[in-house]
Amino acid sequence: MPEREILDLDVLFVGAGPASLAGAIHLKRLFNESGCEASVAVLEKASEVGAHSLSGAIFDPRSLIELFPDYKDRNIPFEAEVKEEHMYYLMKGKKLPFPYVPPSMRHHGCYVTSIGKFTRWLGDRAEEEGVDIFCGFSGTDFVYDGDEVIGVKTGDRGIDKDGERKPHFEPGADIHAKVVVLGEGTRGSLTKKLIQKFNLMENCNPQVWAIGVKELWQMPSGTVTPGYVAHTMGFPLGHDIFGGAFIYGMQNDILDLGLVVGLDYQNPGVDAQHELQRLKTHPWIRSLLADGEIIAYGAKSLPEGGWYSLPKLTVGGAMLIGDSAGFLNGQRLKGIHLAMKSGMLAAETISEAFAADDFSAASLASFTDKVNSSWLKNELWKVRNFHQGFDRGLLGGLINSGLGLFTGGRGWGIKDRLPSHHGHELMQKGTAEDRYADLEFDGKYLFDKVTDVYYSATAHEEDQIPHLHVHDMDICITKCTEEYGNPCEKFCPADVYEMVQDSDGKRLQINFSNCVHCKTCDIMDPYQIIDWVPPEGGDGPGWVNL
Amino acid sequence: MKLCVLVKQVPGSESALRIASGNTWVEDAAALFEMNESDNYALEEALQIKESLGNDSEVVVVSMGPERVQKVIREALSKGADRGIHINEIPEIKSDPFATAQVFANVIKVENFDLIFSGLQSDDVGSGQTGVILGEMLGMATATLVMATEVQEGSIKVKRELESGWFQWVSMSTPASITIQSGINQPRYPSLKGIMGAKKKEMKVVDLSTAVTIEKQQSFANIYLPIADKKTEMIEGNVDQMVSRLVDVLKTEIKVL
Ligand SMILES: Cc1cc2nc3c(=O)[nH]c(=O)nc-3n(C[C@H](O)[C@H](O)[C@H](O)COP(=O)(O)OP(=O)(O)OC[C@H]3O[C@@H](n4cnc5c(N)ncnc54)[C@H](O)[C@@H]3O)c2cc1C
Numbered sequence: 064m065p066e067r068e069i070l071d072l073d074v075l076f077v078g079a080g081p082a083s084l085a086g087a088i089h090l091k092r093l094f095n096e097s098g099c100e101a102s103v104a105v106l107e108k109a110s111e112v113g114a115h116s117l118s119g120a121i122f123d124p125r126s127l128i129e130l131f132p133d134y135k136d137r138n139i140p141f142e143a144e145v146k147e148e149h150m151y152y153l154m155k156g157k158k159l160p161f162p163y164v165p166p167s168m169r170h171h172g173c174y175v176t177s178i179g180k181f182t183r184w185l186g187d188r189a190e191e192e193g194v195d196i197f198c199g200f201s202g203t204d205f206v207y208d209g210d211e212v213i214g215v216k217t218g219d220r221g222i223d224k225d226g227e228r229k230p231h232f233e234p235g236a237d238i239h240a241k242v243v244v245l246g247e248g249t250r251g252s253l254t255k256k257l258i259q260k261f262n263l264m265e266n267c268n269p270q271v272w273a274i275g276v277k278e279l280w281q282m283p284s285g286t287v288t289p290g291y292v293a294h295t296m297g298f299p300l301g302h303d304i305f306g307g308a309f310i311y312g313m314q315n316d317i318l319d320l321g322l323v324v325g326l327d328y329q330n331p332g333v334d335a336q337h338e339l340q341r342l343k344t345h346p347w348i349r350s351l352l353a354d355g356e357i358i359a360y361g362a363k364s365l366p367e368g369g370w371y372s373l374p375k376l377t378v379g380g381a382m383l384i385g386d387s388a389g390f391l392n393g394q395r396l397k398g399i400h401l402a403m404k405s406g407m408l409a410a411e412t413i414s415e416a417f418a419a420d421d422f423s424a425a426s427l428a429s430f431t432d433k434v435n436s437s438w439l440k441n442e443l444w445k446v447r448n449f450h451q452g453f454d455r456g457l458l459g460g461l462i463n464s465g466l467g468l469f470t471g472g473r474g475w476g477i478k479d480r481l482p483s484h485h486g487h488e489l490m491q492k493g494t495a496e497d498r499y500a501d502l503e504f505d506g507k508y509l510f511d512k513v514t515d516v517y518y519s520a521t522a523h524e525e526d527q528i529p530h531l532h533v534h535d536m537d538i539c540i541t542k543c544t545e546e547y548g549n550p551c552e553k554f555c556p557a558d559v560y561e562m563v564q565d566s567d568g569k570r571l572q573i574n575f576s577n578c579v580h581c582k583t584c585d586i587m588d589p590y591q592i593i594d595w596v597p598p599e600g601g602d603g604p605g606w607v608n609l
Numbered sequence: 610m611k612l613c614v615l616v617k618q619v620p621g622s623e624s625a626l627r628i629a630s631g632n633t634w635v636e637d638a639a640a641l642f643e644m645n646e647s648d649n650y651a652l653e654e655a656l657q658i659k660e661s662l663g664n665d666s667e668v669v670v671v672s673m674g675p676e677r678v679q680k681v682i683r684e685a686l687s688k689g690a691d692r693g694i695h696i697n698e699i700p701e702i703k704s705d706p707f708a709t710a711q712v713f714a715n716v717i718k719v720e721n722f723d724l725i726f727s728g729l730q731s732d733d734v735g736s737g738q739t740g741v742i743l744g745e746m747l748g749m750a751t752a753t754l755v756m757a758t759e760v761q762e763g764s765i766k767v768k769r770e771l772e773s774g775w776f777q778w779v780s781m782s783t784p785a786s787i788t789i790q791s792g793i794n795q796p797r798y799p800s801l802k803g804i805m806g807a808k809k810k811e812m813k814v815v816d817l818s819t820a821v822t823i824e825k826q827q828s829f830a831n832i833y834l835p836i837a838d839k840k841t842e843m844i845e846g847n848v849d850q851m852v853s854r855l856v857d858v859l860k861t862e863i864k865v866l
């Protein structure tokens with residue numbers, strides 16, 4: 064029988080997003096400067112870097128400039144510098160320009176970017192610097208020595224749906240590292256374990272999330288201006304649901320259309336993929352898509368809680384960076400530059416820890432000081448009460464964030480810290496209301512979920528244990544049906560959850576092979592009984608340019 | 610023993626493929642690429658032979674295409690191949706097995722391989738000829754659709770898949786070029802150490818675009834999606850008329866009789 068591989072490394076980043084990759088590059092350079100020969104590696108569950116990367120995105124180059132001062136000469140695969148920007152308030156059938164575009168929504172000097180292309184580029188640079196990137200491996204657990212993290216376990220491969228070994232079974236590996244850096248992105252599965260074990264959210268506002276769903280459209284030649292940027296509020300979400308749409312012009316006449324929906328709505332019937340379809344019924348949006356063809360689809364959650372929802376960032380042997388910690392500016396809908404900066408500050412901490420040969424909780428804790436004295440904190444501090452303001456609806460949110468502009472981010476202009484609530488707790492029992500009765504999927508502009516999922520190119524080995532662990536399937540057919548009307552069927556943007564009626568009665572069927580790794584179910588399930596764990600390494604979406 | 614494996618990088622089967630303008634190929638930029646399925650089995654077979662021989666045998670992986678194909682070469686190196694050769698894409702010959710084999714022959718003839726393995730066919734073009742033509746050009750014995758191999762002194766015995774469940778065992782003297790059927794073994798996953806080690810292995814890049822005259826034998830005229838249309842004809846009349854019309858349709862239109 065094959066044995067578990069054991070690999071001794073020095074620093075292991077989990078997840079090849081911008082946070083880890085920027086951190087790994089910076090760290091490798093710091094090691095080189097100090098003559099330290101420590102090894103740096105990155106673990107990524109996707110089959111290649113970028114295949115699980117999804118973002119908007121408008122990219123603020125602030126951290127990139129620090130990492131690559133000559134970035135302009137490096138042929139970075141940006142789509143275009145932001146050229147023109149618009150902000151609209153949409154009403155059914157109408158669109159009104161915002162009288163005033165707030166500074167947070169102005170993007171001079173920023174780039175329309177496909178994060179997938181960007182992380183692929185950054186991954187190549189990391190390898191050039193001597194970083195090892197292990198694609199197709201997911202981190203599934205920690206290796207501990209007492210209360211110190213000393214490594215990460217990767218998942219087994221070749222286990223069938225009943226938990227039995229298949230002929231090509233290969234056990235996972237134990238990767239030992241002096242420091243493990245979690246850059247798993249939004250709602251990381253290892254991150255969740257670490258937060259629970261060490262109670263890292265103590266005294267913090269609960270994290271609040273949103274889900275972003277997006278489609279890429281191939282438009283007729285010469286019709287899309289790369290660098291075009293528009294944001295909207297209002298239709299289809301209305302005033303009670305946090306969020307809005309983004310429309311970005313990419314290279315080669317590709318239009319990027321997405322919708323962000325706060326995961327703190329009250330109506331259990333809300334369905335983000337359907338809201339995106341409703342958005343396309345708006346005559347203006349519809350006109351933008353005329354004669355186009357959908358080419359890609361995807362979804363991902365994003366942490367919106369901001370400064371007060373940041374967990375404690377370090378334990379002995381491990382630290383949290385990027386979206387895994389929650390370094391995202393919800394007001395600007397931007398996290399890439401903050402993710403990168405957090406990775407770089409982590410790198411500086413680690414480099415010092417190596418110099419002192421001390422990887423204890425006390426030694427790594429200086430990461431928090433570094434964050435506190437960097438622009439990372441300044442940026443997040445100014446918007447520390449942004450999302451909380453939307454607890455009172457769109458208008459409240461806008462007023463709050465407007466007031467905050469003048470008072471340096473105070474809630475309602477006066478309060479230093481507004482509280483936030485777990486999004487899933489806000490869902491109201493017995494209020495499931497169908498918002499989509501008049502939505503018709505024509506297969507040309509408007510798509511049902513399965514069709515959209517096809518365009519996510521997602522794939523999972525079918526003969527494995529579903530990677531969505533529902534801890535009590537009875538609740539699904541009893542309490543949940545009654546209280547919330549099975550919102551999993553709605554909040555999952557990929558048709559993974561399906562209540563079926565067969566000879567054995569009603570039951571929940573988990574179509575896990577549709578999963579696009581957005582993590583919404585893990586976040587939004589009202590009973591918190593769904594655990595998203597990584598499937599076999601390499602499985603999941605096949606995104607190229609989302 | 611010197612073993613060669615030809616690997617091709619093809620668009621992944623899950624990618625939502627689109628036909629590129631010009632209608633002669635798919636949009637590369639929209640696809641995720643992976644190792645051709647049967648090539649992966651060919652690689653595994655070569656690695657197993659090398660391991661069973663236990664001497665200083667060598668497995669060399671060769672791939673032709675743009676820079677991105679280095680990814681599948683690295684993948685093969687991380688699974689245990691010893692070195693790689695990347696032949697730069699020659700855009701004009703895309704999809705032409707004869708010209709492709711010609712280029713491969715040009716590059717690898719100096720290597721004097723004992724065995725050349727390739728997949729039964731590529732998942733994107735599917736002509737299934739490159740391995741055979743290459744063997745022919747290098748004066749080797751060739752066998753297709755191989756389901757099992759037994760290496761012997763100076764020869765190799767292979768089990769070939771025939772029609773309707775029949776198999777054939779053939780012995781050939783080496784050197785030989787063999788195309789491998791999917792499913793013949795259990796391809797391994799790369800290990801972490803394998804991935805780290807692959808970086809240190811040799812990957813030679815060869816550019817032949819100006820060095821060879823290519824005899825291109827075939828190209829794509831037009832690619833299109835299958836046109837889905839349903840034609841239903843209600844056959845009317847008495848039984849004799851209906852039968853004669855039905856026979857007529859089966860003979861002349863559907864051509865199954
Ligand atoms: C719809 C949407 C729009 C956005 N728009 C913008 C924008 O316009 N501008 C902007 O700056 N930001 C934007 N963001 C936010 C931005 O995308 C994130 O802040 C950023 O990607 C975070 O980077 P990260 O490295 O922390 O995580 P990610 O980019 O999410 O990368 C994490 C990586 O870790 C991998 N991974 C996760 N768990 C494991 C595991 N256990 N084992 C192995 N690998 C694992 C994942 O596959 C992934 O590749 C947007 C986000 C969304 C969802």
